[in-house]
Amino acid sequence: MNKITHIKSHITPMMIDDIDTDIIIPAQYLTQTSQSGFGEFAFARLKAEPDFVLNQALFQNSRVLLAGDNFGCGSSREHAVWTIKELGYQAVIAPSFADIFSNNAKKNGLLLVTMDATQCQHWATTATKKDHMCHINIASQVVTYQSTSHHFDIDPFFKWCLTHGQDDLDYLHSQLPEIKTWEQRQQKLYLDIFGGQP
Amino acid sequence: MKHNIIEKIWQQHLIKSNSGFPDILGIDFALIHEVTSAQAFQQLADKHIPIRHPERLLATVDHSIPTRDDREQVHDPIAANQMATLRNNCQEHGIKLYDMGSGHQGIVHVIGPELGVTQPGMTLVCGDSHTATHGAFGALAFGIGTSTLAHVMATGALLMHPPKVMRVHFEGELAANCSAKDMVLHLIAQLGVGGATGHVIEYTGDAVKSLSMEQRMTLCNMSIECGAMAGVVAPDETTFAYIFGKPHAPKGQQWDLAVEHWRSLTSDSDCHYDAITAIQLDSVKPMVTWGTNPAQASHIDDQIPKTAHSHDALAYTRLTGSDQLAGTSIDWAFVGSCTNGRIEDLRVVADVLKNNTIAQHVTMYIVPGSEQVRKQAINEGLDAIFKQAGASFRQPGCSMCLAMNDDVVPAGARCISTTNRNFIGRQGTGSITHLASPLTVAHSAIHGHISAAMTNTINQQEHCNE
Numbered sequence: 001m002n003k004i005t006h007i008k009s010h011i012t013p014m015m016i017d018d019i020d021t022d023i024i025i026p027a028q029y030l031t032q033t034s035q036s037g038f039g040e041f042a043f044a045r046l047k048a049e050p051d052f053v054l055n056q057a058l059f060q061n062s063r064v065l066l067a068g069d070n071f072g073c074g075s076s077r078e079h080a081v082w083t084i085k086e087l088g089y090q091a092v093i094a095p096s097f098a099d100i101f102s103n104n105a106k107k108n109g110l111l112l113v114t115m116d117a118t119q120c121q122h123w124a125t126t127a128t129k130k131d132h133m134c135h136i137n138i139a140s141q142v143v144t145y146q147s148t149s150h151h152f153d154i155d156p157f158f159k160w161c162l163t164h165g166q167d168d169l170d171y172l173h174s175q176l177p178e179i180k181t182w183e184q185r186q187q188k189l190y191l192d193i194f195g196g197q198p
Numbered sequence: 199m200k201h202n203i204i205e206k207i208w209q210q211h212l213i214k215s216n217s218g219f220p221d222i223l224g225i226d227f228a229l230i231h232e233v234t235s236a237q238a239f240q241q242l243a244d245k246h247i248p249i250r251h252p253e254r255l256l257a258t259v260d261h262s263i264p265t266r267d268d269r270e271q272v273h274d275p276i277a278a279n280q281m282a283t284l285r286n287n288c289q290e291h292g293i294k295l296y297d298m299g300s301g302h303q304g305i306v307h308v309i310g311p312e313l314g315v316t317q318p319g320m321t322l323v324c325g326d327s328h329t330a331t332h333g334a335f336g337a338l339a340f341g342i343g344t345s346t347l348a349h350v351m352a353t354g355a356l357l358m359h360p361p362k363v364m365r366v367h368f369e370g371e372l373a374a375n376c377s378a379k380d381m382v383l384h385l386i387a388q389l390g391v392g393g394a395t396g397h398v399i400e401y402t403g404d405a406v407k408s409l410s411m412e413q414r415m416t417l418c419n420m421s422i423e424c425g426a427m428a429g430v431v432a433p434d435e436t437t438f439a440y441i442f443g444k445p446h447a448p449k450g451q452q453w454d455l456a457v458e459h460w461r462s463l464t465s466d467s468d469c470h471y472d473a474i475t476a477i478q479l480d481s482v483k484p485m486v487t488w489g490t491n492p493a494q495a496s497h498i499d500d501q502i503p504k505t506a507h508s509h510d511a512l513a514y515t516r517l518t519g520s521d522q523l524a525g526t527s528i529d530w531a532f533v534g535s536c537t538n539g540r541i542e543d544l545r546v547v548a549d550v551l552k553n554n555t556i557a558q559h560v561t562m563y564i565v566p567g568s569e570q571v572r573k574q575a576i577n578e579g580l581d582a583i584f585k586q587a588g589a590s591f592r593q594p595g596c597s598m599c600l601a602m603n604d605d606v607v608p609a610g611a612r613c614i615s616t617t618n619r620n621f622i623g624r625q626g627t628g629s630i631t632h633l634a635s636p637l638t639v640a641h642s643a644i645h646g647h648i649s650a651a652m653t654n655t656i657n658q659q660e661h662c663n664e
């Protein structure tokens with residue numbers, strides 16, 4: 001995971017509620033076996049509309065996506081997070097996020113900032129000017145835009161991974177001795193479904 | 199201390215709880231399929247981490263495979279590559295793969311239960327959001343992303359914070375023309391698509407206890423559509439009877455020990471829940487969605503609610519606020535998926551189609567959830583009924599649930615479907631989806647428009663409420 005402590009960028013306002021994973025990356029484009037190659041199909045259906053925010057030159061190179069409620073609902077496909085990252089985004093701000101999407105975001109160093117709907121709406125209306133920069137300070141958990149600041153919650157472990165560029169799999173892997181102890185306990189109950197034989 | 203069933207399962211699988219860190223939760227079993235696993239194998243290969251317990255993994259192909267009779271011929275080169283990649287990965291790491299023609303291939307959430315792999319009290323994961331289906335057995339089963347799957351393959355555990363628990367209590371009795379599908383669509387319409395985010399739902403009430411395992415699976419399956427990470431029904435005699443004798447179920451003395459443990463998996467009376475919702479079933483009628491998310495559903499003969507929020511959805515589904523769903527003409531009917539692709543669902547459909555033919559302008563696909571389901575349907579003569587009615591009975595897979603293969607509803611066409619998602623374009627670019635129960639789909643196919651069975655003529659399909 002890349003180390004990130006600050007994000008500074010103008011905002012892409014996409015104020016649609018319930019943006020589901022099928023909107024982010026439709027199922028017919030899931031056929032890659034790698035983690036990349038999805039960006040060009042991102043938001044395919046919405047992109048067909050000329051007015052869609054991602055078609056506007058103003059929002060190219062933006063690192064912060066501002067979205068509606070319940071962002072990332074639908075399927076568990078991590079491709080949705082890979083797609084958003086491939087578009088260059090480092091953070092998404094929204095009133096709420098779907099569970100699996102949030103977990104997947106953490107695994108990929110995508111910062112999700114929860115902020116109330118009225119505030120999101122307010123920022124979205126001013127976001128149409130490129131020179132309005134948004135600053136996210138991960139250490140102090142503050143996002144500042146124009147003259148308003150918002151303090152956000154972040155999972156302490158994820159914060160640590162993000163600001164140190166650490167991979168959570170390495171941490172989990174270092175816990176193997178304790179995992180083994182649990183397995184011995186659990187063995188009787190479930191762990192021999194195939195009788196140890198694949 | 200009083201505990202609910204989720205807390206009990208969590209405690210049993212809690213390996214480490216360390217403040218400032220997520221919990222380390224032991225995972226008993228993981229199911230994998232061709233679309234979301236390749237990158238997990240790659241991540242481990244890149245880090246030179248071996249797979250710790252290949253015997254606690256089970257793979258199948260379901261999402262992108264064709265459902266034609268000559269389905270071994272995969273014409274889409276990228277889908278063929280996904281399958282080849284899965285086959286190689288399974289072979290290289292000694293993972294059991296139920297491939298096409300093995301006799302047990304099927305949708306992951308259909309084969310887990312029918313093999314007896316899904317057991318009460320276990321933690322089970324899969325790179326698929328409808329893993330919630332397995333909660334019908336009193337398992338804590340939930341969908342994970344590909345990176346988390348890599349964690350499970352590397353360690354047999356994952357990092358997670360304990361979920362909140364919501365109790366959904368069904369009161370009263372369900373009408374005879376309704377099923378678990380109508381119960382859950384009603385619930386989702388009430389809670390909204392994000393209404394249970396952050397929660398696991400435990401379904402309770404006599405109406406739930408009296409459901410068959412297959413119906414319980416339908417109920418738990420769609421928990422994710424109101425945002426819940428999982429749905430659970432406490433195991434009981436119905437559960438044990440279903441598992442008994444399945445290929446991978448415990449045997450002999452092991453069985454007795456298992457059942458003894460499983461019986462302890464119920465929520466204590468007066469235990470804590472983070473949220474409680476009660477649903478009155480007496481007023482529930484057959485449900486059909488009218489919009490572009492599963493919460494946009496109403497009773498089949500109610501007027502579609504007209505709100506500012508529904509404007510875009512109705513523009514897409516080409517309905518207006520004053521329309522009634524019943525009577526809306528359909529072009530396609532689909533029966534299948536991990537929601538309603540099991541043998542009971544097919545029996546319900548066959549019961550309606552028997553001595554009937556589907557409307558001339560309707561194309562109907564019936565796709566069994568697994569090779570076992572297909573075999574059983576053929577043994578019972580259901581295939582002949584489907585054929586005589588004019589429906590296409592196909593090979594097992596996800597098919598038109600997500601239209602990753604050739605099974606696609608054409609742009610502008612309207613499909614009534616037993617699946618779980620009516621998102622824009624889910625069944626094909628420009629397609630319109632109405633989610634409903636197998637019974638409602640079957641009746642609609644015959645009539646050529648959305649229609650349900652009348653309550654008092656449930657088995658006399660010639661009298662229909664239109």
Ligand code: SF4
Pocket residue numbers: 260261305306307326328535536537595596599600618
């Ligand atoms: S049937 Fe549909 S919902 Fe179920 S696993 Fe397949 S694609 Fe997912």
